[in-house]
Amino acid sequence: xxxxxxxxxxxxxxxxxxxxxxxxxxxxxxxxxxxxxxxxxxxxxxxxxxxxxxxxxxxxxxxxxxxxxxxxxxxxxxxxxxxxxxxxxxxxxxxxxxxxxxxxxxxxxxxxxxxxxxxxxxxxxxxxxxxxxxxxxxxxxxxxxxxxxxxxxxxxxxxxxxxx
Amino acid sequence: xxxxxxxxxxxxxxxxxxxxxxxxxxxxxxxxxxxxxxxxxxxxxxxxxxxxxxxxxxxxxxxxxxxxxxxxxxxxxxxxxxxxxxxxxxxxxxxxxxxxxxxxxxxxxxxxxxxxxxxxxxxxxxxxxxxxxxxxxxxxxxxxxxxxxxxxxxxxxxxxxxxx
Numbered sequence: 011x012x013x014x015x016x017x018x019x020x021x022x023x024x025x026x027x028x029x030x031x032x033x034x035x036x037x038x039x040x041x042x043x044x045x046x047x048x049x050x051x052x053x054x055x056x057x058x059x060x061x062x063x064x065x066x067x068x069x070x071x072x073x074x075x076x077x078x079x080x081x082x083x084x085x086x087x088x089x090x091x092x093x094x095x096x097x098x099x100x101x102x103x104x105x106x107x108x109x110x111x112x113x114x115x116x117x118x119x120x121x122x123x124x125x126x127x128x129x130x131x132x133x134x135x136x137x138x139x140x141x142x143x144x145x146x147x148x149x150x151x152x153x154x155x156x157x158x159x160x161x162x163x164x165x166x167x168x169x170x171x172x173x174x
Numbered sequence: 175x176x177x178x179x180x181x182x183x184x185x186x187x188x189x190x191x192x193x194x195x196x197x198x199x200x201x202x203x204x205x206x207x208x209x210x211x212x213x214x215x216x217x218x219x220x221x222x223x224x225x226x227x228x229x230x231x232x233x234x235x236x237x238x239x240x241x242x243x244x245x246x247x248x249x250x251x252x253x254x255x256x257x258x259x260x261x262x263x264x265x266x267x268x269x270x271x272x273x274x275x276x277x278x279x280x281x282x283x284x285x286x287x288x289x290x291x292x293x294x295x296x297x298x299x300x301x302x303x304x305x306x307x308x309x310x311x312x313x314x315x316x317x318x319x320x321x322x323x324x325x326x327x328x329x330x331x332x333x334x335x336x337x338x
Contacts (some may be wrong), residue, residue: 020186021286023186023189024193026187032308057327058326060326122185126189141196152335155315155320155322156322159319162221167223172309
Protein backbone atom coordinates (compact mmCIF):
# COMPACT_ATOMS: atom_id res chain seq x y z
CA UNK A 11 0.00 0.00 0.00
CA UNK A 12 1.73 3.17 -1.17
CA UNK A 13 1.82 6.27 1.00
CA UNK A 14 0.49 8.26 -1.91
CA UNK A 15 -2.33 5.91 -2.84
CA UNK A 16 -5.41 8.10 -2.57
CA UNK A 17 -7.59 5.10 -1.81
CA UNK A 18 -5.31 3.98 1.01
CA UNK A 19 -7.02 3.41 4.32
CA UNK A 20 -5.50 4.54 7.59
CA UNK A 21 -3.20 1.90 9.03
CA UNK A 22 -5.21 -0.06 11.57
CA UNK A 23 -4.20 0.30 15.19
CA UNK A 24 -6.80 -2.25 16.29
CA UNK A 25 -8.54 -5.16 14.62
CA UNK A 26 -11.99 -6.45 15.49
CA UNK A 27 -10.34 -9.72 16.55
CA UNK A 28 -8.13 -7.96 19.12
CA UNK A 29 -11.08 -5.87 20.33
CA UNK A 30 -13.22 -8.98 20.82
CA UNK A 31 -10.43 -10.83 22.61
CA UNK A 32 -9.87 -7.81 24.86
CA UNK A 33 -13.58 -7.45 25.60
CA UNK A 34 -14.07 -11.16 26.33
CA UNK A 35 -11.19 -10.92 28.82
CA UNK A 36 -13.11 -8.16 30.60
CA UNK A 37 -16.27 -10.29 30.53
CA UNK A 38 -14.41 -13.13 32.24
CA UNK A 39 -13.16 -10.74 34.95
CA UNK A 40 -16.61 -9.20 35.49
CA UNK A 41 -18.04 -12.70 35.79
CA UNK A 42 -15.49 -13.54 38.49
CA UNK A 43 -16.44 -10.35 40.36
CA UNK A 44 -20.15 -11.31 40.25
CA UNK A 45 -19.34 -14.79 41.52
CA UNK A 46 -17.21 -13.37 44.35
CA UNK A 47 -20.24 -11.60 45.87
CA UNK A 48 -22.01 -13.29 48.75
CA UNK A 49 -25.49 -14.15 47.45
CA UNK A 50 -27.28 -12.05 50.05
CA UNK A 51 -25.15 -8.95 49.39
CA UNK A 52 -25.36 -8.97 45.58
CA UNK A 53 -28.74 -7.24 45.36
CA UNK A 54 -28.63 -5.56 48.75
CA UNK A 55 -25.24 -4.11 49.69
CA UNK A 56 -24.63 -0.60 48.40
CA UNK A 57 -23.13 2.76 49.18
CA UNK A 58 -25.82 5.42 49.64
CA UNK A 59 -26.44 7.10 46.27
CA UNK A 60 -25.28 3.99 44.40
CA UNK A 61 -27.04 0.82 43.36
CA UNK A 62 -26.31 -2.74 44.50
CA UNK A 63 -23.87 -4.51 42.18
CA UNK A 64 -26.51 -7.02 41.05
CA UNK A 65 -28.75 -4.18 39.86
CA UNK A 66 -25.84 -2.60 38.00
CA UNK A 67 -24.94 -5.90 36.32
CA UNK A 68 -28.58 -6.38 35.34
CA UNK A 69 -28.38 -3.02 33.54
CA UNK A 70 -25.17 -4.11 31.80
CA UNK A 71 -26.91 -7.35 30.78
CA UNK A 72 -29.81 -5.42 29.25
CA UNK A 73 -27.64 -2.88 27.41
CA UNK A 74 -24.85 -5.02 25.96
CA UNK A 75 -26.90 -6.99 23.40
CA UNK A 76 -28.61 -3.78 22.23
CA UNK A 77 -25.27 -2.00 21.84
CA UNK A 78 -23.76 -4.78 19.74
CA UNK A 79 -26.96 -5.08 17.70
CA UNK A 80 -26.86 -1.33 17.01
CA UNK A 81 -23.24 -1.60 15.94
CA UNK A 82 -24.05 -4.52 13.65
CA UNK A 83 -27.29 -3.24 12.13
CA UNK A 84 -27.37 0.55 12.54
CA UNK A 85 -30.67 0.15 14.40
CA UNK A 86 -30.13 1.47 17.89
CA UNK A 87 -32.68 0.45 20.51
CA UNK A 88 -32.47 1.31 24.18
CA UNK A 89 -34.17 -0.29 27.16
CA UNK A 90 -37.25 1.22 28.74
CA UNK A 91 -35.82 0.52 32.18
CA UNK A 92 -38.69 -1.74 33.20
CA UNK A 93 -37.04 -5.06 32.45
CA UNK A 94 -37.55 -7.64 35.17
CA UNK A 95 -34.46 -7.82 37.35
CA UNK A 96 -33.10 -11.27 38.18
CA UNK A 97 -33.75 -12.32 41.73
CA UNK A 98 -30.53 -14.14 42.41
CA UNK A 99 -26.94 -14.73 41.41
CA UNK A 100 -27.62 -17.81 39.27
CA UNK A 101 -30.19 -16.01 37.09
CA UNK A 102 -27.94 -12.93 36.86
CA UNK A 103 -25.05 -15.10 35.67
CA UNK A 104 -27.25 -16.88 33.14
CA UNK A 105 -28.24 -13.54 31.61
CA UNK A 106 -24.66 -12.31 31.83
CA UNK A 107 -23.47 -15.34 29.87
CA UNK A 108 -26.22 -14.84 27.28
CA UNK A 109 -25.07 -11.23 26.81
CA UNK A 110 -21.48 -12.41 26.41
CA UNK A 111 -22.55 -14.91 23.76
CA UNK A 112 -24.40 -12.16 21.88
CA UNK A 113 -21.26 -10.00 22.04
CA UNK A 114 -19.08 -12.83 20.77
CA UNK A 115 -21.44 -13.85 17.99
CA UNK A 116 -22.56 -10.45 16.75
CA UNK A 117 -19.31 -8.51 16.98
CA UNK A 118 -17.80 -10.91 14.47
CA UNK A 119 -20.56 -10.05 11.99
CA UNK A 120 -19.85 -6.30 12.05
CA UNK A 121 -18.07 -5.44 8.81
CA UNK A 122 -14.73 -3.84 9.66
CA UNK A 123 -15.47 -0.53 7.84
CA UNK A 124 -18.59 -0.13 9.97
CA UNK A 125 -16.45 0.50 13.10
CA UNK A 126 -15.23 3.84 11.76
CA UNK A 127 -18.60 4.98 10.42
CA UNK A 128 -19.94 8.01 12.26
CA UNK A 129 -23.37 7.14 13.63
CA UNK A 130 -25.92 8.60 16.05
CA UNK A 131 -26.45 5.88 18.66
CA UNK A 132 -28.29 7.90 21.29
CA UNK A 133 -29.54 11.40 21.92
CA UNK A 134 -27.22 13.92 20.32
CA UNK A 135 -24.18 11.64 20.36
CA UNK A 136 -22.37 11.60 17.04
CA UNK A 137 -19.34 9.34 16.94
CA UNK A 138 -17.68 6.42 15.18
CA UNK A 139 -19.29 3.09 16.02
CA UNK A 140 -16.06 1.94 17.67
CA UNK A 141 -16.33 4.88 20.11
CA UNK A 142 -19.82 3.73 21.13
CA UNK A 143 -18.54 0.20 21.66
CA UNK A 144 -15.62 1.45 23.75
CA UNK A 145 -18.02 3.62 25.76
CA UNK A 146 -20.02 0.61 26.89
CA UNK A 147 -16.91 -1.49 27.47
CA UNK A 148 -15.57 1.33 29.67
CA UNK A 149 -18.93 1.54 31.41
CA UNK A 150 -18.57 -2.10 32.45
CA UNK A 151 -15.01 -1.50 33.71
CA UNK A 152 -16.21 1.59 35.59
CA UNK A 153 -19.02 -0.22 37.36
CA UNK A 154 -16.87 -3.25 38.02
CA UNK A 155 -14.45 -0.93 39.85
CA UNK A 156 -17.37 -0.01 42.09
CA UNK A 157 -18.00 -3.72 42.55
CA UNK A 158 -14.41 -4.09 43.78
CA UNK A 159 -15.09 -1.38 46.37
CA UNK A 160 -18.23 -3.23 47.53
CA UNK A 161 -16.33 -6.51 47.81
CA UNK A 162 -13.65 -4.84 49.92
CA UNK A 163 -16.35 -3.40 52.17
CA UNK A 164 -17.75 -6.91 52.52
CA UNK A 165 -14.35 -8.27 53.47
CA UNK A 166 -14.01 -10.26 50.24
CA UNK A 167 -10.72 -10.19 48.31
CA UNK A 168 -11.64 -9.22 44.71
CA UNK A 169 -10.24 -11.13 41.70
CA UNK A 170 -6.92 -9.85 40.35
CA UNK A 171 -7.47 -7.03 37.83
CA UNK A 172 -4.74 -8.30 35.54
CA UNK A 173 -6.17 -11.81 35.28
CA UNK A 174 -8.51 -12.14 32.29
CA UNK B 175 -7.71 -2.71 -1.74
CA UNK B 176 -8.62 -6.11 -3.16
CA UNK B 177 -9.81 -8.89 -0.92
CA UNK B 178 -7.25 -11.13 -2.50
CA UNK B 179 -4.30 -8.75 -2.27
CA UNK B 180 -1.79 -10.73 -0.17
CA UNK B 181 -0.21 -7.53 1.12
CA UNK B 182 -3.56 -6.11 2.20
CA UNK B 183 -3.76 -4.99 5.80
CA UNK B 184 -6.77 -5.71 7.97
CA UNK B 185 -9.37 -2.99 7.71
CA UNK B 186 -8.82 -0.66 10.65
CA UNK B 187 -11.51 -0.61 13.30
CA UNK B 188 -9.73 2.14 15.23
CA UNK B 189 -7.31 4.89 14.32
CA UNK B 190 -4.71 6.38 16.63
CA UNK B 191 -6.58 9.70 16.35
CA UNK B 192 -9.82 8.17 17.66
CA UNK B 193 -7.92 6.34 20.41
CA UNK B 194 -6.21 9.55 21.51
CA UNK B 195 -9.46 11.52 21.47
CA UNK B 196 -11.16 8.77 23.46
CA UNK B 197 -8.33 8.62 25.99
CA UNK B 198 -8.15 12.39 26.43
CA UNK B 199 -11.88 12.37 27.16
CA UNK B 200 -11.19 9.90 29.97
CA UNK B 201 -8.36 12.09 31.24
CA UNK B 202 -10.73 15.05 31.47
CA UNK B 203 -13.23 12.97 33.44
CA UNK B 204 -10.56 11.60 35.79
CA UNK B 205 -9.36 15.17 36.36
CA UNK B 206 -12.89 16.22 37.33
CA UNK B 207 -13.08 13.31 39.77
CA UNK B 208 -9.79 14.36 41.40
CA UNK B 209 -11.01 17.94 41.68
CA UNK B 210 -14.31 16.79 43.23
CA UNK B 211 -12.50 15.31 46.24
CA UNK B 212 -12.33 17.37 49.41
CA UNK B 213 -8.63 18.17 49.91
CA UNK B 214 -8.45 16.46 53.29
CA UNK B 215 -10.05 13.24 52.01
CA UNK B 216 -8.01 12.82 48.84
CA UNK B 217 -5.02 11.19 50.54
CA UNK B 218 -6.84 9.92 53.59
CA UNK B 219 -10.27 8.48 52.87
CA UNK B 220 -10.28 4.84 51.89
CA UNK B 221 -12.09 1.52 52.20
CA UNK B 222 -10.05 -0.97 54.25
CA UNK B 223 -7.90 -3.01 51.87
CA UNK B 224 -7.89 -0.19 49.29
CA UNK B 225 -5.74 2.91 48.92
CA UNK B 226 -6.84 6.54 49.11
CA UNK B 227 -7.74 7.96 45.69
CA UNK B 228 -4.80 10.39 45.74
CA UNK B 229 -2.36 7.52 46.17
CA UNK B 230 -4.00 5.62 43.32
CA UNK B 231 -3.84 8.67 41.03
CA UNK B 232 -0.19 9.15 41.94
CA UNK B 233 0.43 5.61 40.71
CA UNK B 234 -1.46 6.38 37.47
CA UNK B 235 0.66 9.52 37.08
CA UNK B 236 3.86 7.53 37.44
CA UNK B 237 2.83 4.73 35.08
CA UNK B 238 1.20 6.58 32.19
CA UNK B 239 4.31 8.31 30.78
CA UNK B 240 6.27 5.05 31.01
CA UNK B 241 3.52 3.13 29.21
CA UNK B 242 3.35 5.58 26.34
CA UNK B 243 7.15 5.74 26.14
CA UNK B 244 7.26 1.96 25.93
CA UNK B 245 4.67 1.97 23.17
CA UNK B 246 6.62 4.63 21.27
CA UNK B 247 10.13 3.28 21.73
CA UNK B 248 9.87 -0.44 22.55
CA UNK B 249 11.83 0.27 25.74
CA UNK B 250 9.57 -0.65 28.64
CA UNK B 251 10.52 0.78 32.02
CA UNK B 252 8.49 0.33 35.18
CA UNK B 253 8.53 2.31 38.41
CA UNK B 254 10.36 1.07 41.46
CA UNK B 255 7.45 2.14 43.63
CA UNK B 256 9.50 4.59 45.67
CA UNK B 257 8.55 7.74 43.80
CA UNK B 258 7.70 10.66 46.11
CA UNK B 259 3.95 11.01 46.42
CA UNK B 260 2.46 14.47 46.05
CA UNK B 261 1.31 15.96 49.32
CA UNK B 262 -1.79 17.75 48.08
CA UNK B 263 -4.37 18.09 45.37
CA UNK B 264 -2.62 20.91 43.51
CA UNK B 265 0.62 18.97 43.12
CA UNK B 266 -1.29 15.81 42.16
CA UNK B 267 -3.15 17.74 39.45
CA UNK B 268 0.09 19.27 38.15
CA UNK B 269 1.60 15.82 37.73
CA UNK B 270 -1.66 14.51 36.28
CA UNK B 271 -1.61 17.25 33.66
CA UNK B 272 2.02 16.53 32.86
CA UNK B 273 1.16 12.86 32.30
CA UNK B 274 -1.72 13.87 30.03
CA UNK B 275 0.61 16.08 27.99
CA UNK B 276 3.05 13.20 27.63
CA UNK B 277 0.20 10.96 26.45
CA UNK B 278 -0.97 13.55 23.95
CA UNK B 279 2.49 14.31 22.61
CA UNK B 280 3.96 10.83 22.50
CA UNK B 281 0.96 8.83 21.29
CA UNK B 282 0.99 10.86 18.11
CA UNK B 283 4.58 9.81 17.47
CA UNK B 284 3.81 6.09 17.60
CA UNK B 285 3.85 4.77 14.03
CA UNK B 286 0.48 3.18 13.28
CA UNK B 287 1.92 -0.29 12.48
CA UNK B 288 3.56 -0.34 15.90
CA UNK B 289 0.13 -0.67 17.61
CA UNK B 290 -0.36 -4.18 16.24
CA UNK B 291 3.19 -5.36 16.90
CA UNK B 292 3.34 -8.11 19.49
CA UNK B 293 5.66 -6.97 22.27
CA UNK B 294 6.62 -8.04 25.79
CA UNK B 295 5.87 -5.04 27.98
CA UNK B 296 6.08 -6.67 31.40
CA UNK B 297 6.75 -10.06 32.97
CA UNK B 298 5.46 -12.79 30.74
CA UNK B 299 2.86 -10.63 29.00
CA UNK B 300 2.96 -11.03 25.24
CA UNK B 301 0.45 -8.89 23.38
CA UNK B 302 -0.03 -6.27 20.69
CA UNK B 303 1.07 -2.81 21.83
CA UNK B 304 -2.51 -1.56 21.51
CA UNK B 305 -3.59 -4.18 24.09
CA UNK B 306 -1.04 -2.82 26.56
CA UNK B 307 -2.30 0.72 25.97
CA UNK B 308 -5.91 -0.37 26.47
CA UNK B 309 -4.89 -2.21 29.65
CA UNK B 310 -3.63 0.97 31.26
CA UNK B 311 -6.55 3.03 29.97
CA UNK B 312 -8.87 0.43 31.51
CA UNK B 313 -6.84 0.55 34.71
CA UNK B 314 -7.57 4.27 35.00
CA UNK B 315 -11.29 3.69 34.37
CA UNK B 316 -11.30 0.88 36.95
CA UNK B 317 -9.66 2.98 39.66
CA UNK B 318 -11.78 6.01 38.80
CA UNK B 319 -14.84 3.83 39.44
CA UNK B 320 -13.45 3.27 42.93
CA UNK B 321 -13.03 7.05 43.21
CA UNK B 322 -16.74 7.43 42.43
CA UNK B 323 -17.53 5.07 45.32
CA UNK B 324 -15.33 7.13 47.65
CA UNK B 325 -17.02 10.36 46.56
CA UNK B 326 -20.45 8.86 47.25
CA UNK B 327 -19.27 7.79 50.68
CA UNK B 328 -18.11 11.36 51.28
CA UNK B 329 -21.50 12.71 50.23
CA UNK B 330 -20.10 14.30 47.06
CA UNK B 331 -22.02 13.93 43.76
CA UNK B 332 -19.46 12.57 41.26
CA UNK B 333 -19.10 14.04 37.74
CA UNK B 334 -21.35 12.51 35.07
CA UNK B 335 -19.71 9.45 33.52
CA UNK B 336 -20.88 10.35 30.03
CA UNK B 337 -19.41 13.85 30.10
CA UNK B 338 -15.89 13.85 28.71
